[in-house]
Amino acid sequence: MINLELYRIFYVVAETKNITKASEKLCISQPAVTKQIKKLENELNTPLFIRTKRGVILNECGEKIFNNVKQALTLLEEIDNIINDYTKLNTGTIKIGISTSLMKKYLLKHLEKFHNKYPNIIVDIYTDPTKDLITKLKNGIIDFVIGKFPITFDKELNYHELGKTRYVFVANNNYFNLKNIQLKPKDLEKYPIILQEYPSNSRNSAEKYYEKNNINIEPRMNIASSNLLIDFIKLGYGIGYVTELYVKDELNKDMFIVNLNPKPEEISFGIISLKNNVMTNSCKKFIEVIKNNN
Amino acid sequence: MINLELYRIFYVVAETKNITKASEKLCISQPAVTKQIKKLENELNTPLFIRTKRGVILNECGEKIFNNVKQALTLLEEIDNIINDYTKLNTGTIKIGISTSLMKKYLLKHLEKFHNKYPNIIVDIYTDPTKDLITKLKNGIIDFVIGKFPITFDKELNYHELGKTRYVFVANNNYFNLKNIQLKPKDLEKYPIILQEYPSNSRNSAEKYYEKNNINIEPRMNIASSNLLIDFIKLGYGIGYVTELYVKDELNKDMFIVNLNPKPEEISFGIISLKNNVMTNSCKKFIEVIKNNN
DNA sequence: TAATCATCATAACCTCCTGTTATTGGGTAT
DNA sequence: ATACCCAATAACAGGAGGTTATGATGATTA
Numbered sequence: 342m343i344n345l346e347l348y349r350i351f352y353v354v355a356e357t358k359n360i361t362k363a364s365e366k367l368c369i370s371q372p373a374v375t376k377q378i379k380k381l382e383n384e385l386n387t388p389l390f391i392r393t394k395r396g397v398i399l400n401e402c403g404e405k406i407f408n409n410v411k412q413a414l415t416l417l418e419e420i421d422n423i424i425n426d427y428t429k430l431n432t433g434t435i436k437i438g439i440s441t442s443l444m445k446k447y448l449l450k451h452l453e454k455f456h457n458k459y460p461n462i463i464v465d466i467y468t469d470p471t472k473d474l475i476t477k478l479k480n481g482i483i484d485f486v487i488g489k490f491p492i493t494f495d496k497e498l499n500y501h502e503l504g505k506t507r508y509v510f511v512a513n514n515n516y517f518n519l520k521n522i523q524l525k526p527k528d529l530e531k532y533p534i535i536l537q538e539y540p541s542n543s544r545n546s547a548e549k550y551y552e553k554n555n556i557n558i559e560p561r562m563n564i565a566s567s568n569l570l571i572d573f574i575k576l577g578y579g580i581g582y583v584t585e586l587y588v589k590d591e592l593n594k595d596m597f598i599v600n601l602n603p604k605p606e607e608i609s610f611g612i613i614s615l616k617n618n619v620m621t622n623s624c625k626k627f628i629e630v631i632k633n634n635n
Numbered sequence: 636m637i638n639l640e641l642y643r644i645f646y647v648v649a650e651t652k653n654i655t656k657a658s659e660k661l662c663i664s665q666p667a668v669t670k671q672i673k674k675l676e677n678e679l680n681t682p683l684f685i686r687t688k689r690g691v692i693l694n695e696c697g698e699k700i701f702n703n704v705k706q707a708l709t710l711l712e713e714i715d716n717i718i719n720d721y722t723k724l725n726t727g728t729i730k731i732g733i734s735t736s737l738m739k740k741y742l743l744k745h746l747e748k749f750h751n752k753y754p755n756i757i758v759d760i761y762t763d764p765t766k767d768l769i770t771k772l773k774n775g776i777i778d779f780v781i782g783k784f785p786i787t788f789d790k791e792l793n794y795h796e797l798g799k800t801r802y803v804f805v806a807n808n809n810y811f812n813l814k815n816i817q818l819k820p821k822d823l824e825k826y827p828i829i830l831q832e833y834p835s836n837s838r839n840s841a842e843k844y845y846e847k848n849n850i851n852i853e854p855r856m857n858i859a860s861s862n863l864l865i866d867f868i869k870l871g872y873g874i875g876y877v878t879e880l881y882v883k884d885e886l887n888k889d890m891f892i893v894n895l896n897p898k899p900e901e902i903s904f905g906i907i908s909l910k911n912n913v914m915t916n917s918c919k920k921f922i923e924v925i926k927n928n929n
Numbered sequence: 930t931a932a933t934c935a936t937c938a939t940a941a942c943c944t945c946c947t948g949t950t951a952t953t954g955g956g957t958a959t
Numbered sequence: 960a961t962a963c964c965c966a967a968t969a970a971c972a973g974g975a976g977g978t979t980a981t982g983a984t985g986a987t988t989a
Contacts (some may be wrong), residue, residue: 372967497983686936687936
């Protein structure tokens with residue numbers, strides 16, 4: 342197997358017809374070039390150049406392979422341009438995993454900014470449940486997930502915080518009597534509660550709150566999507582456990598946060614990515630845009 | 636400038652989607668491949684693979700450059716075939732410098748043998764004066780010269796003897812009285828002499844003979860071509876100085892060798908090639924055929 | 930569920946490839 | 960005649976690119 346670097350030297354020598362000049366172009370010494378050309382000829386088991394006192398000339402066979410080498414090198418040089426297109430964000434695709442809620446309540450506004458700044462980058466959105474998004478992430482299908490951080494961190498993943506939000510119990514005006522008063526956790530037991538299904542960060546968090554405050558309420562409903570959950574709160578089906586971020590735009594209309602003491606926990610959300618993998622430049626820029634235009 | 640060997644490794648890894656398998660294919664260790672891929676990604680300043688627990692996958696950018704790499708490597712692999720065609724003598728050209736006399740009297744019979752054995756090799760014959768042929772040789776225009784060896788060897792050239800011949804004085808039947816008797820050099824002074832022009836090996840040799848034997852005969856004619864010289868001998872214009880090789884086929888018809896004591900010198904003829912240059916395989920085979928079918 | 934296998938990353942180390950400088954020998958140009 | 964240009968060679972140095980050993984983690988299998 343021929344070392345491909347030899348062909349690069351071959352090419353320059355063939356072009357300049359002069360080993361000394363080629364060595365200058367290649368930024369190596371003349372004996373180095375002489376040696377490498379000899380090596381190539383030895384390994385191909387045929388002379389390629391005719392040595393004269395004025396320089397070197399390709400022989401017939403050398404001339405033939407020169408065409409191939411030239412084409413090959415051109416193709417390999419093109420790679421620089423391809424890379425450039427990607428690193429300068431002239432092209433590329435970002436594959437993001439994100440829940441519909443976070444999408445609507447957090448990412449949407451940033452997306453447009455990014456798109457305006459880098460109009461050639463395609464953004465693919467994957468909106469499976471977070472658990473599935475993490476699987477997709479680990480299988481290389483998506484570049485990163487934007488999501489709430491779990492209680493226990495996965496050793497294989499990187500967590501880059503973008504913001505915090507607090508879990509809150511939210512009710513609609515059916516429960517207007519709870520407005521403007523402070524409740525204790527125990528008080529919740531009198532009301533129907535709506536929680537997200539297992540497995541989810543939200544449900545884990547709620548259970549954590551129950552345990553901490555020695556209460557245990559069987560939820561009236563278990564709902565997969567936090568989106569849908571909010572709809573049920575709006576309809577007055579019960580008091581729901583969601584993040585403030587998801588409801589803040591709709592508060593004071595027909596929904597309010599139940600004032601509890603102690604309050605449910607605050608959590609972080611942000612970029613979740615693979616530890617072993619380096620971000621592409623477009624992903625880096627995307628994250629940058631999100632962070633700068635907070 | 637990216638080391639081209641990295642692309643070979645890149646290619647195999649991309650194909651196998653598995654660094655370990657790629658390392659086996661490449662006959663190097665797995666950490667070596669890991670390191671080289673990392674190096675390539677660093678130098679291109681962009682990730683190319685997504686690492687998963689099952690192996691690695693090309694990312695978008697990697698996929699793009701893969702096409703270029705694949706094409707480039709295909710082109711470079713083709714080189715093996717091109718070289719093979721040349722080393723196996725399926726194609727190629729041999730450029731020989733040779734005098735018309737040597738061509739007719741020596742090489743012609745070998746040429747056909749070579750052509751029968753290697754019908755795809757083109758033989759280009761250059762028939763300038765030997766001096767010019769040597770210049771062409773040094774300028775890389777011809778592969779080798781078949782010619783008489785000079786008295787002093789050029790340090791830059793290789794001399795490979797193919798045969799010997801002797802210089803002789805030849806006369807036609809106009810000088811029938813010289814037939815079957817032995818002459819001394821001094822006796823030649825009574826007859827018109829035809830020599831080859833300067834500069835030529837033949838003339839040098841004649842002068843050498845004169846000096847050695849203390850004679851000095853102004854030639855009746857100076858002729859550039861030995862071919863023509865023989866024609867003049869045939870016509871009886873004088874006694875000519877040529878090699879036995881050039882006249883042996885025509886002796887005993889209307890020409891004979893003048894029996895001199897001491898005889899003119901014996902000389903060698905053969906392949907003259909550039910010391911610094913390796914013979915192509917076709918040239919080697921050509922010389923082989925000449926030597927084996929003596 | 931435990932054990933084994935597969936995969937990639939890292940560290941420490943070593944070898945030989947690929948460079949270096951110095952020099953020779955010859956041709957070319959002024 | 961002199962200075963320059965070009966390729967080949969020798970002796971040597973440094974680091975690229977390999978090695979083995981090991982670790983961490985997920986996938987697979989008994």
